[in-house]
Structure formats: C-alpha cells, structure tokens
Amino acid sequence: MKLSTLKPAEGSVKTRKRVGRGQGSGLGGTSARGHKGAQSRSGYSRKRGFEGGQMPIQRRVPKFGFKNINRVEYKAINLDTLQALADATGLKQINFDTLYSHGLVSKSDLVKILSRGSVTSALEVTVKGFSSAAKAAIEAAGGQAIVG
Structure with missing residues (x-):
C-alpha cells in the first residue's frame, strides 16, 4: 500500500x-x-x-391549559425503598445526603416520602415532605419523620 494508491471508498x-x-x-x-x-x-x-399559505398547525389547534410557574415538584421515594436501603446499609438515620450518595435522588431534588410498602425497622428520616400515611407508618414502626 502506498499513499499514491489510496482512494476514498466507493460512493x-x-x-x-x-x-x-x-x-x-x-x-x-x-x-x-x-x-x-x-x-x-x-x-x-x-x-x-x-x-405554504395554508393555516399552520399551531393556529389550527386550539390552546388549552397552563403551566403553573409556582408548582413545586417533589421526587417521590416510597417506604419500601427506604426499608431496602436500611436493610442493605444498616443505617438508622436517613436524610437527603444519604439518598444522594446512594444514587436515589439528584442534587437539585426536593424529596417527599410516600407510603407504598412498609417499614419494619425504626428509622429517623429527615427530608422535605411526607405523606400523612407515610409519616404514620414510620412512627408506628418506632421511627421519626422529621421535615427539614
């Protein structure tokens, strides 16, 4: 092979x-x-x-609804996820930093605990929000649900 014989691929x-x-x-x-x-x-x-002069689609289709600019979007974490984390790591105190370090949330998320599943160990959970059923389930297992 020589430089003088090189050719680009066919087509x-x-x-x-x-x-x-x-x-x-x-x-x-x-x-x-x-x-x-x-x-x-x-x-x-x-x-x-x-x-081409025909009525464009964005004018043919009606407008409806709106985006609430004040909406606060929470990242939902369920009780079964918390229990699995506690079983895997042996932790009794779970907060945002713990969830972040285990890859369950990203840095900018606001976390809310929801009540799917159950908690068997006494956990001290500190996050931005809890559903009423989740808070009751954590406290029933002997733990604490701290909003913070």
Whole structure:
C-alpha cells in the first residue's frame, strides 16, 4: 500500500451540482429552482411553521391549559425503598445526603416520602415532605419523620 494508491471508498465522494451553466447541462435556465415564486428568488428563507399559505398547525389547534410557574415538584421515594436501603446499609438515620450518595435522588431534588410498602425497622428520616400515611407508618414502626 502506498499513499499514491489510496482512494476514498466507493460512493463516498459525490460531485457537486454545477447549476446555471447552460441548457446543455440540464441545470441551466432556472438553475433547478422551478419557475417564479418565493423559493426561486435569492435570499429566500421560509418562516418557521410556514405551510405554504395554508393555516399552520399551531393556529389550527386550539390552546388549552397552563403551566403553573409556582408548582413545586417533589421526587417521590416510597417506604419500601427506604426499608431496602436500611436493610442493605444498616443505617438508622436517613436524610437527603444519604439518598444522594446512594444514587436515589439528584442534587437539585426536593424529596417527599410516600407510603407504598412498609417499614419494619425504626428509622429517623429527615427530608422535605411526607405523606400523612407515610409519616404514620414510620412512627408506628418506632421511627421519626422529621421535615427539614
């Protein structure tokens, strides 16, 4: 193999279209742009969402609903997850840092404990929120549910 014998892979290199170079080329005259109209002119750029003059979809479909900018989004962690974490690590105190270090939440999450599953060991759980059933279940098992 020599540098002088190297060639690109078959079909990987295409010759560019030379438009506007006479009728014999097949791309003369209108330069493959068709006849008249905005798209045949230089400098034409279609507006985003333009559908050729027909009513665009964002105007055909009705508006409804809204996004509440004050909504507080919580990351839900269930009791069975807490119990599995306690069984695996032997921890009795669970807080945000514990959940983060075990990959259950990300740094910017607000955590709320929900009541799916059950807790058998007495855990001291400190997070931003609890459902009433989850709080009752933790305290029934001899633990503490601390909002903080």
